[in-house]
Amino acid sequence: MTQDEIISFVAAMDGVLTLRPAPGDGSPDVAWGDTFFYYAPDGVVPAAAQPFATIVTKNLPGDATSRLDRPDAHRVNIAAGKEEFTRWTGRPPGGREPATTAPAADDTVVAHPVYAAAGWLAVVNPGPRTRTATAELLSTAHRLARARHERRPGPSGG
Template structure:
């Protein structure tokens, strides 16, 4: 899966707002080239919630384990929830070993892993999704979207 294919898949889901920071839009330079996905059917960036998925194209200061400094490397990050996290890692997010098994390489391509920084919050990640993980990524993104939609509905139901 390419970055463009992932973005297209997410933008086709109901109520998704995609932010793609770039030069001249007031966003920090470090975020340029990345993408952030919110459930926001009103088209307004939520101020009380995080994105349900992101695509990062470079290492961040405290997040370099995936080695996104390699040519063509990117990582899709997915807030797929406790159940999906447990299914894929064999652990609950709050488990002290939530970063995944010792042999889970955060730089491995085309493998579903616990997010190297946010695994404890139930985030999963895939560096360069490909033939082994493409369908899983779509399913996990759908799950994350559904969870974000439900959170939105709970917040706005008054």
């Protein structure tokens, strides 16, 4: 899946706010070129919420295992939740295993190299093997984010 395919797929879900930081918009330059997906039916980034999925396009300090310094490389990161994380990795999130230092294989669902303990999964350059799984995991992350939003007290949540 290309970045544009992922963005179109997620943006079509209800209540999604898609942010694509770029020079001149006030965002930090480390975020430029990446994409962040929030469940925000009012169109405002939730104050206390993290995105439910992201697309990153470059290596970050402490996170070079995805080798995103290659041309056209990207990684979709998905807050898939405990059940999906356990199903895909064979272990529950939250363990104290160190982040892997082995290069991530393209088109493979893996524990996120930094946020695995929080139940995040990742796919570097999703392709034919992971297209369906990536879409299903993104749908699950969206559903979980919507449920969290609806439980929040306040005018727009629970």
